[in-house]
Amino acid sequence: MDLGLGGKVALVAASSRGLGRAVAEELAREGAHLVMCARGAEALEEAAAAVRAAGTRVLALAADLSEPAEVARVTRAALDEFGAVDVLVTNTGGPPAGPFESHSAEAWHQAVRQNLDSVVNLVRAVLPGMKERRWGRIVNVTSIAVKQPVDNLILSNSVRAAVTGFARTLANEVAPFGVTVNSVLPGYTRTQRVDELAARNAQLRGTSADAERSVWEGQIPMARLGEPDEFAAAVAFLASARASYITGQNLAVDGGWIRGLL
Numbered sequence: 001m002d003l004g005l006g007g008k009v010a011l012v013a014a015s016s017r018g019l020g021r022a023v024a025e026e027l028a029r030e031g032a033h034l035v036m037c038a039r040g041a042e043a044l045e046e047a048a049a050a051v052r053a054a055g056t057r058v059l060a061l062a063a064d065l066s067e068p069a070e071v072a073r074v075t076r077a078a079l080d081e082f083g084a085v086d087v088l089v090t091n092t093g094g095p096p097a098g099p100f101e102s103h104s105a106e107a108w109h110q111a112v113r114q115n116l117d118s119v120v121n122l123v124r125a126v127l128p129g130m131k132e133r134r135w136g137r138i139v140n141v142t143s144i145a146v147k148q149p150v151d152n153l154i155l156s157n158s159v160r161a162a163v164t165g166f167a168r169t170l171a172n173e174v175a176p177f178g179v180t181v182n183s184v185l186p187g188y189t190r191t192q193r194v195d196e197l198a199a200r201n202a203q204l205r206g207t208s209a210d211a212e213r214s215v216w217e218g219q220i221p222m223a224r225l226g227e228p229d230e231f232a233a234a235v236a237f238l239a240s241a242r243a244s245y246i247t248g249q250n251l252a253v254d255g256g257w258i259r260g261l262l
Helices: 018-029 041-052 068-082 105-133 154-177 192-205 209-219 228-238
Strands: 009-012 033-038 058-062 087-090 136-141 179-186 250-253
Touching: 009 018, 009 068, 018 033, 018 041, 018 087, 018 136, 018 228, 033 041, 033 068, 041 058, 058 068, 068 105, 087 105, 105 136, 105 154, 105 179, 136 154, 136 228, 154 179, 179 228, 192 209, 228 250
Parallel strands: 009 033, 009 087, 033 058, 087 136, 136 179, 179 250
Antiparallel strands: none
8 A cells, every 4th residue: 555655754753762763664664754853862863774774864853852942943954954844743752650649740740841742842833834735644642541541650641641632622623724633542562661661560569570561461452562563554554645534533553452442
């Protein structure tokens, strides 16, 4: 299936590792040019080199997107380099795990800056161009937690739910301009983030990281963790020309973990 992404420009946040990197690699395979950003310059450049090997143009920018000035710098550089951003994939690292009383007011503020404000600011920067061209794709990487909250992740459960409300409302506002807004909800996937959660849960419960992963696998009908490239394929489809009539949706890539009907 030709996804119609050849020559399109995609900005993928937090793309030096994990799900973000898998998404960047998948979009590159579909012929898109990439703007990749992440906080760690060394890991980002290594990821960008791997994506360039697919034969696509890549602009790699180390940045902390929780800072509005950094969002402005990245998006300005993207427009200077490519002239447009056709696809925006918002993606952020998860905030710290822990129960409510373990998190300070500053931890809450930081979670909002990192996981909500960064999304809003990225959209604000690229949306005018999408509307002017009457074509755009905004895909938010959120979490299964927005449909079924995950124990011990109160920061993520709360702030990612806010992103979901923002995205669903925005989808209706920009639909007349040919811009779609969707979210993809990763389940338990083989990433560094999931390894960190397994280690944290093991510490709290006096078990092992392997034992915690086994618990998750027991909750998943497919009986295994997901792979980053499986998640990336779903993002690429929603970013494509072929997904032109899909907007305002929350697509779980979770092996069946979410038990709800909707």
